[in-house]
Amino acid sequence: MQDLPSYIGIVFICTTLLTIWLFLRATNYSIMPLVILFIWAIFQSFVALSGFYTNLDSFPPRFLLLIAPAILLIIVLFNTSKGRAFIDSLSIEKLTLLHTIRVPVEIVLFWLFLQKTIPQLMTFEGRNFDILAGITAPIVYYLVFVRHNMSRKMLLLWNFACLALLLNIVVNALLSAPLPFQQFAFEQPNIAVLYFPFNLLPSVVVPLVLFAHLVAIRRLLRE
Template sequence: MIDNLPTYISLTFGLTTIVTLLLFTWTIRNSKSEQTRKKTTPIFIGLTIWLSIQAVLTLKNIYNFETNTFPPKIILTGILPTILTIILLFVTSKGRQFIDSLPLKNLTYLNIVRIPVEIILFWLFLNKAIPELMTFEGRNFDILAGITAPIIAYFGLTKTKLSRHIILIWNFICLVLLLNIVVNALFSAPSPIQKFAFEQPNIAILNFPFSWLPTFIVPIVLFGHLTSIRQLLKPKY
């Protein structure tokens, strides 16, 4: 854990992680497919176990120890498994059935979690745990995705005042915003691939509970965008 970090920052981030888990569970539970809805509890349990594993790895300083190893441990045991899981869902028939059954509106509302995440990142910067470039005062404009998400969900998917084309463009823009902060976060963390922010590296993601950001919250949001884009690109009959 990060020394001298105000407790409210860790608590707020922990709550944000729980909200992300609950929103994703809510999304699955609201699926149009009964088969998908039946998977709600197993997926919830699986994700809870995954969060617990990441918590243990971080609390045991696995990610924080010998940061000069390649590939970085957090990528190998925290990020890569989530990416492989997403790929598996998109390349298998059962996986595609699952993602195609998820409600687009719920997936869009899921992006609201990006608002507290960005506020927490700013707090972490003020406490010298991440560089300024990872905040909305630097290169990170991801908060815009969180602010606009309920607008897109309500007017685009509840009231159907926005075309699917606009919603698709919004998803692509927000995906770019997400990838932007991911790249900046990875290349500013202490590791052999660090490229910038040497004066104040991104140490937060190597510490509990903030390791949940790249190993859980970001993959969930990424999955949401990819799923939404797939659904929006499919012809609507």
Template sequence: MMTNLPIYISVVFVLTTLATLLLFYHVIKNSNNESIRRKANAIAFGMIVWLALTAVLALNDVYNSNLDSFPPKIAMFGVWPAILTIVLLFATAKGRKFIDSLPLLNIIYLNTIRIPVELVLYWLFLNKTVPELMTFAGRNFDIFAGLSAPFVAYFGFGKARLSRKIILMWNFICLGLLINIVVNAVLSLPIPIQQFAFDQPNVALLDFPFIWLPVFIVPIVLFGHLVSIRQLLRKE
């Protein structure tokens, strides 16, 4: 755990992670399928176990040790299990049933979580634990997704003034923004494939609590966009 950072940065990020968990739980509880709504508590419990497991690994320096090893430990014990879960959901009939039952309105509101994430990244840059290119002062424009999400939700569903094609385009744009920061963050890690930020590599995201960004928050946001795109394309 990084002890040289102002405590408010870790506190805000932990609260952001908990907010992500609660917002996703709210998404499931608003499913149009009663059987899936009944599973919301079990799914939330599984996510809490995942957060606890990755926290223990981070606190024991699993992710930031032997950084020359390949594949990186953050991939094997953090990112890949989350991505595999998403793949299985889309690849199985039960998974697709779950996906198609989730409410688009709540999923779009979930993207507001990207606002505090971007603030935390900027504070981490000021404290020299991530490079500037990972912030809105550099190459990261992901905050646009968070700021625009309430407007898309309100005018797209509350007022029905945005067509599904516009909402679909918004999802593709925001997915592109997410991919952009993920690529830059990965290539800024102090691992063999590093390409950027050699003067100030991305070290914060290998430590607790910021490990929850790549292993939990980003997969949730990615899943939300993929679910939205699938539903919007099917309805079109």
């Protein structure tokens, strides 16, 4: 990925750091999440820089290391008493604002498409409408938590809708990657996520966005 303009990687690194910071705000700057997130991000960065993910012939696919640990951690948090206590301590208001990072993510994805490292279907010109979640996040935050003109039920519906948008692009991205189960974009597969810093999208950014939705949905349903 050395041929990419440097600004694309710089913008995405800044977006990843912003995502982590916004999540830490929701934890009231708790030390343990900070340590875990930075260790995980640094580990993933070195793994990608070593070229580990570019070996597509291994079994099981090395790509699993990008997504499986974070998903397993989310499952553990929702199924243990300490995990649920942590979930219930998070600020839904600040988790709602976290979704604004989906705007710069979509911009970076569009730039990557122009550089022929991801397919068009992963952008807002294709099947990816996730930018709508990022655009509406500050509006929803303002209406629900500042003006109180929007009900918590509508906030719940918004979280479900934006979760569907997230799952849509995740599925399309996975099925466009050069993996044994690839179904789309054979002429231009999703290869950007195999390289640093874009491997931080499936390993750090997407899990935090997913977790933010799941936390909000759990809390709002309980209310």
